[in-house]
Structures are given as C-alpha cells and as structure tokens.
Amino acid sequence: MKLYDGMMSWNGRKVRVLAAELGLPLERVVLDFRKGEYKTPEYLAKNPNGKVPMLEDDGFHLWESNAILLYLAGRVPERNMLGRDAHERARVDQWLFWYTAHIDPMLDILLRERRIKAFIGQQGNDPSLIAEAESQLARFLKVLDEQLAKNEWVVGPLTVVDFAMGAQLDMAGLVEVDTKTYENITTWLKRLQSKPYWATA
Numbered sequence: 001m002k003l004y005d006g007m008m009s010w011n012g013r014k015v016r017v018l019a020a021e022l023g024l025p026l027e028r029v030v031l032d033f034r035k036g037e038y039k040t041p042e043y044l045a046k047n048p049n050g051k052v053p054m055l056e057d058d059g060f061h062l063w064e065s066n067a068i069l070l071y072l073a074g075r076v077p078e079r080n081m082l083g084r085d086a087h088e089r090a091r092v093d094q095w096l097f098w099y100t101a102h103i104d105p106m107l108d109i110l111l112r113e114r115r116i117k118a119f120i121g122q123q124g125n126d127p128s129l130i131a132e133a134e135s136q137l138a139r140f141l142k143v144l145d146e147q148l149a150k151n152e153w154v155v156g157p158l159t160v161v162d163f164a165m166g167a168q169l170d171m172a173g174l175v176e177v178d179t180k181t182y183e184n185i186t187t188w189l190k191r192l193q194s195k196p197y198w199a200t201a
Ligand SMILES: N[C@@H](CCC(=O)N[C@@H](CS)C(=O)NCC(=O)O)C(=O)O
Pocket: 006, 008, 009, 010, 011, 012, 038, 050, 051, 052, 053, 063, 064, 065, 066
C-alpha cells in the first residue's frame, strides 16, 4: 500500500502511526505542497480535493484520514481496533464524528491562521477566527480530558480513535495549543508517545 502524504501532515501521521501499530507496511510518497504536487492533474484524478493523505491499495484510492484508518483497521480484524462489539463500535463512531466536528476543524483554523497563510503570503492571525477556535477547543478538549480520566484509552480499549486524535493533538504545539493544561490528555499522549514507532512513523 502507498500513502500519499505531506512533509508535516498531521492527518498523514494518523495513518502512519496506526499502520505501524498494526504492522502494515506502507510506502510513503511525500508530495511537496510548495511545488503544487497536491494539485497535479494526475493526483486530482485520484483525490479531487487536492489534499493529503490518500491511500492507494492495488488500484483502490481512498482519501479522508479517518476513512483510511477504518480501512486499515478492517485489514487486521484480530486487533479489534474498531471495538470488540456493537456498543464499542458505536463508541468508536461517536468519538470519531465528535472529533471531526468539534476539534479537527478548530485546529485547522489555527493552522491556517498561524502558519499556512504567512507561508503562502496571505494575511493570517485573524483575531476573531482565532478567538472562536480557541474557545471551541477549550470547551471540547475539556470533554475529552474528562473521558480520559475514566479510561486508559478514549473508548476503553485501544482503538482507531486514539490514533485519529492522538497523532494530531500530539502536534498541537505547532498551532500554539498547549495540551499540557489538560492532565488526562497529557497522560494519554505520554502513553502513545511511549510506543516504539511513535516518534518515527
Ligand atoms: N479531512 C481531511 C483533511 C485533509 C487535509 O486538510 N490535509 C492537509 C494536510 S494535513 C492538506 O492537504 N492541506 C492542503 C490544502 O488544504 O490545500 C482528512 O482528514 O484527510
């Protein structure tokens, strides 16, 4: 399987760490955003969004990092990364949808305002966008922190949810979000960081 990825992509990282956990070999193809490699006609034919990551598996092309995580987890059913029964599977879906609705877009706003816009010569650091993103993160990271006070991993046992959230929240410092103010999130991230592949995947 090939993973089309960016140099610093936190969405690509979600896929890399789960593949490493599952022992699934991935050939990483790093596209260069600055050279327009996300927007070539060949790439857009496979991923019309012009974004990474995208997985290529024997002619099958799949984009959206969480969809890729679910696909990889399905390849190794004995690891139960999608939950062990219907209730756990429903919790996996619940937390993935929750994260995609409430946390991921806020980190994305901060990434654009604090990093990408300056990089591509646009005016960033819009105070109202930043204030709204920070306020939403404060509201919802508290929910995650409370959940992690009850469980070692988000759902209970280790699932795709920990990789979807952990790979990105571990990089939140990039957009000046300090997760260390959340005690249980910090402990959970340390648990993920202690995995042997975490720093290099
Ligand atoms: N919802 C998508 C988001 C993908 C995404 O925004 N990827 C970033 C890199 S982390 C990207 O390709 N940005 C380029 C752009 O937005 O043009 C996913 O989870 O895969």
